[in-house]
Amino acid sequence: MPDTTAQAQTAKDPIIIQFSHVVGADTAKGKAALKFKELAEARTAGRVRVEVYPDSTLYKDREELQALQIGAVQMLATSLSKLATVGGSDFEVFDLPFLFKDHAAFRAAVDGPVGATLLRRLEPSGLQGLAFWDNGFKVFTANRPLLSPADFRGIKIRIQSSRILVSQMKALGADVSIHPMANVYEALRSGQLDGQENVPTNIYSQHLHDVQSHLSVTRHGYLAYVVLVNRQFWNQLPYDIREALRLALHEATQYANSIAEAENQRALELLKASGKLTVHEPTAQMLALWRETLAPVYRQASAWIDPAMLAAIRASSAGAR
């Protein structure tokens, strides 16, 4: 059998990094993946070639993690909600409703010991977490106005695979359905689903406004990613290549985190301008009702989320500016 490890590559035979993800190239994650490609290829003077596959063109949500574990791809940027299956249930803590007041609060949590602890927990699954990439606050869309929690009764909402998101939707009285990102448009179009939650960039980029008539700017939950690689692949890289890639990723991470908020703001404006859906901005009074309705999720989640992890996140976020 030919030796296909990274060490066996010659200068003429570049190391290929297949970077798979499930959203559009025109989102913060999509742009950051391309930035990483540009920086990684420049810093390694062509010894590494990065092939970015957006929009689930290679693998959908769950499959991409399996593909990374067996080395069929080398790199992903997977949402925190989806990492519980490979890194343990504490990854779901970020799904708790209204946990972060702003982007800085999220970053303060993951840039410290909490982030490092979580990344280490991916290692037994053959994965190496390298960075956290920001995205932003989720909003709800549906084919009816969602102005208060009562409006969720009896409708079917798509969520990512996270028990906290299941609890969240149950607290609102909705039915839940877990779908990979790639299937959401069709499930909404066909009426299999009534609504979904996501960040504006994903809604716009997946054209969900073509199949949804209302959007509520609830900012009730946070979406962010871990950039991760196959650990064996990473450890077998020549030292100088690995360090060059680390540096490239560091810069791509700064880029991702610097554009995420503005990208979502821009996408929200584009969604409004599309005229295809009505955008509702909840009043402070309505938001207070959302918070109250979703508060029991914290108690339920304490059955599988380490309270010390949640306390550490709250402590770091409280100091964020």
Ligand code: LMR
């Ligand atoms: C989702 O499935 O809604 C998100 O994880 C998609 C993404 O990667 O932003």
